[in-house]
Amino acid sequence: MSINGNYGNDGYTLWLTGLSGAGKTTIALALEAKLKERGARVERLDGDVVREGLTRDLGFSKEDRDKNIERVTFVAKLLSRNGVGVIASFISPYQTARDLARRETTNFIEVYVNASLDTCIQRDVKGMYAKAIAGEIKNFTGISDPYEAPENPELTLTTDAEPVEESVAKVLNYLEARGLIQPAAVSLGEVR
């Protein structure tokens, strides 16, 4: 048995894909917190985390998006094969790029964070959809750029129909069922 949640060869790569505003970051942050509570080794990768050290030079063209995912995949490969749990949270609109990550990383789990485009436009947390629809932002996924929904994801989280807690619980249950994390400790009071 592992001594630290996901030690052993039990690294994994949770790959959260979905439209801007679908809830990837919210779920990734909540998942990271829950996994760290359990003492698991986990690294969360998203655009903000990797921009400074890894992808500063990249924009949003197809070519740059592919390079972005390629570099993140390299990092996820090295972490996951060393027993670290990776939560990668990127729009990652192209199936071929996600398939690269699947081939390269250990225990790849494709998580489709699914909210309808209408829902995402209504949420428009960062005001980006309004700008994209007005033509002020180019290459905006869902508006002026394609999003290829996962063909066969391990998990689908329907965030316009379920609360965050439910989405997070689904992922944790899945990791437990796969033996990639230990079941949460059941507190029965302290035994000395």
Add this chain to the structure above:
Amino acid sequence: MSINGNYGNDGYTLWLTGLSGAGKTTIALALEAKLKERGARVERLDGDVVREGLTRDLGFSKEDRDKNIERVTFVAKLLSRNGVGVIASFISPYQTARDLARRETTNFIEVYVNASLDTCIQRDVKGMYAKAIAGEIKNFTGISDPYEAPENPELTLTTDAEPVEESVAKVLNYLEARGLIQPAAVSLGEVR
């Protein structure tokens, strides 16, 4: 005590710097083998390893060299803080870039792989010095580009005066003394 060589918070970043031909790759490969023999988690990063997934777009200008080290540093940071031993082997001619790696990574150990320029030119394993001297290769460290020797390295391996085995032993001894790897098991015959 750790159960697996460098588990615990005992990640580290061995940073091998030196001229082309000084012996960085030879030492890195030998070190990697020795550490894996001991069951340690270790990742070796060098130009060949990172080119495809991380630095394909980069050349040898000062700017590109800095970006190269910046990306490798990001990867080394995430690995070393998760208990993985990193062997990074790059000419890395600029002190400021190596200082960035020192700041960002866990248990950074600067290893100066030191052979004189004359020795490296004589060795010229890949025929690169001849081309650089003939002006056929630009930005070649030591010939047409500067090499800033480490100001205060943790270790110096003088590869024109000591055999590879001695250099490797120095590094292993250093890691043991720092408590970053366990002493090699002393074989006293099998006890059942």
